[in-house]
Amino acid sequence: MPDEYDRRTAVTRIAVSESDRELLEQTITEWKRACQLAADLVWNRAQSRETVRRGEVQSLTYDEIRNRTSVGSQHAILATRRAADAIASCLEQRARGKRTSKPQFTAPTVTYDQRSMTMFDDGSVSLATVEDRIQCQLVLPKDDSGYQHQFLDSDDWTLTESTLTVRDSDFYLHLGFRRPLTDTRTAENGTVLGVDLGVENVAVTSTAKFYSGSRLNHRRDEFERVRGSLQRCGTRSARRTLKRVGGRQRRYTDDVLHRVSNGIVAEALRYDCTAIAVENLDDIKERLPNASWFHMWAFRRVIGQLEYKCRERGIRLVKVNPEHTSQRCAECGHSSSANRPSRDRFRCERCGNRGNADYNAAKNIGFRYVRRGQQPSRRTGHRQLALKSGTVSPNGEFDAYPDGFEDEFTDKLRSESSARNT
Ligand SMILES: [Zn+2]
Structure with missing residues (x-):
């Protein structure tokens, strides 16, 4: 059956204070533990099965997650779903003859949905953590040219499941949006x-x-000349220069x-x-x-x-x-x-x-x-x-x-x- 929705993802950095940063890092750590715990608890039982259902994993693991990790109730539910989906995908691959092993949750991410995240009109977002909710500002391109606006500012697109991730100590939200497919x-x-x-x-x-293409073609000819003469030299320093020129050419070309x-x-x-x-x-x-x-x-x-x-x-x-x-x-x-x-x-x-x-x-x-x-x-x-x-x-x-x-x-x-x- 075709998906009756168009789905898009908009990525944005969020500004996070030092104290909130610690809370979000803890939330990510606890979320990974919660997913792992759910997978550990049902993995053996799932071995004899063709698939597992989300509801089943939730009823088997929710209480344990609440007792043994500090994620809130909504994140506990989302973690059981995350684990159920990962195991179901393992079983599906196995059915196709592939070797699989128990899912490991190591990526520095945490899933949010409409119950654990709220977007406000002033460009801020409130996020559930292991303690209280925190509120952060989205860091969007200054003018309206950022593509994120076409989703955020539109009544057609609805926010769905999103992911918070940390990269080089910056936090990013991968906001999931969807809208019904229409005739037009x-x-x-x-x-x-x-x-x-x-x-x-x-x-x-x-x-x-x-x-x-003139900028590109002109620069390419120049680089080709330098490369040609360096290549003929064949010394180690010429090879090093060549590598550097090659990298520069690549970056320049990529930029164009x-x-x-x-x-x-x-x-x-x-x-x-x-x-x-x-x-x-x-x-x-x-x-x-x-x-x-x-x-x-x-x-x-x-x-x-x-x-x-x-x-x-x-x-x-x-x-x-x-x-x-x-x-x-x-x-x-x-x-x-x-x-x-x-x-x-x-x-x-x-x-x-x-x-x-x-x-x-x-x-x-x-x-x-x-x-x-x-x-x-x-x-x-x-x-x-x-x-x-x-x-x-x-x-x-x-x-x-x-x-x-x-x-x-x-x-x-x-x-x-x-x-x-x-
Ligand atoms: Zn003609």
């Missing part, structure tokens, strides 16, 4: 952002956002790529997109013969970053068949290699549509996914493609954004659409 935000619906990944431009979106993936996700949020479509680059060598090992590494990196950044923000990342996306005309659908007089330029030999080739490709990529939702057998798709000036439905109908949506707008598409609309 399912896989078959919503607005799609098309993204073309390439060499000259790292990425171009169907909303005409360009991320130039993170800006690109952050920008793409921001663009999707700005245009209220539910999905981002990229090309399936499994056969990247054939698609981009001039892509070096470096570019292939960079593509995989951007897609990997997009995967988790999209997940965090409730956007689907989908991969479409890359065939002809660079040769097809996004306006009239005519596909021919003659449409590409040069690497950068696109000029349709049938309808005369002209423009940047990567931008044309980004629209094709997005549109391919829009069309995929439009299979007549299902009759459920209401997807549309996000352009800079408006959206396009699967049958090509253009719907302009309200006036003033983008003041600095100078794109060809809008002049065309306003001509069409008047």
